[in-house]
Amino acid sequence: MILSDDMRRYINEHRVARLATADRDWQPHVVPFCYALLDDDLYFVIDDKPKRTHRQLRRLQNIRDNPRVAVVIDDYDDDWTHLAYLMLRGGATLVDDADAFDRVLGVLRQRYMPYRDMALTFASHPMVRIHIERANFWRAVQDTE
Numbered sequence: 001m002i003l004s005d006d007m008r009r010y011i012n013e014h015r016v017a018r019l020a021t022a023d024r025d026w027q028p029h030v031v032p033f034c035y036a037l038l039d040d041d042l043y044f045v046i047d048d049k050p051k052r053t054h055r056q057l058r059r060l061q062n063i064r065d066n067p068r069v070a071v072v073i074d075d076y077d078d079d080w081t082h083l084a085y086l087m088l089r090g091g092a093t094l095v096d097d098a099d100a101f102d103r104v105l106g107v108l109r110q111r112y113m114p115y116r117d118m119a120l121t122f123a124s125h126p127m128v129r130i131h132i133e134r135a136n137f138w139r140a141v142q143d144t145e
Contacts, residue, residue, distance in 0.1 A: 001040065002040050002132050002133065002134070002135055003040060003132065003135055004137070006137070007086060007135055007137050008037065010073065010084070010086050010137070011035075011037050011042075011073060011086065012037060014073045015034065015111075015112075016032050016033070016034060016073075017032070017033060017035055017042075017071050017072060017073045018030055018031070018032055018033075018071065018072045018073075018074075019031055019032075019033050019044070019059060019069060019070075019071055020069060020070040020071070020072070021058075021059050021062035021063055021066070021069050021092075022062060022066055022068070023058075023061070023062045023065055023066065024065040024066055029058050029059060029062055031059055034047075034108070034111070034112050034115075035071075035108075036104055036107040036108045036111055038103075038104060038107065040131065040132045041129050041130060041131050041132065042071060042088065042090075042129075042130040042132060043095070043104045043107075043108070043127060043128065043129050043130070044108075044127070044128055044130075045104075045105060045108060045115075045120055045125050045126070045127040045128075046060070046125050046126045046127070046128075047114075047115065047118055047120060047125065048118045048119075048120070048125075060094075060126060060128070063092045063093070063094070063128060064094075067091045067092050067093060068089070068090075068091060068092075069089070069090065069091070069092045069130055070087060070088065070089050071087070071088040071089075071130065072085055072086070072087050072088075073085065073086045073088075074086070080140055081140050081141045082140065082141075083139070083140040084137075084138065084139040084140065085137075085138055086135065086136070086137045086138075087135070087136045088130070088132045088134070088135050089132070089133060089134040089135075090130050090131045090132045090133040090134070091130070091131050091133065092128050092129065092130045092131075093128070093129055093131075094126055094127070094128060094129075095126075095127040095128065095129050098122040100129075101122040101127050102122070104127060104129075105120055105127070
């Protein structure tokens, strides 16, 4: 198991992460995204917020060309004793099974109210699975409990 219980709690307590991809020429691209954690996989769906055609998004093209990705979930505060981050690394693939899409979409809709009103479908809204292979967790001050 890659993720500790503490890491899973941290992931589930946060709402937004940053996804880093790189194209075939290693040019980086970073975007914020909403996610759901199931087992050791992080998922996101390309939703209906304004953007170019879904399948032409740079993050999706980068994943097709180079499936290695990194994700950062972090806490910032001017009191630096409250700083923390979790970096996840792994391989990303498009979800190609409609049943898996529906199962994960249900979890995403539980986490994010705007998804409940979007007509997100397997045929029109790509979903990405990131299989977590490495995790690095850092906190400025560790809990003493």
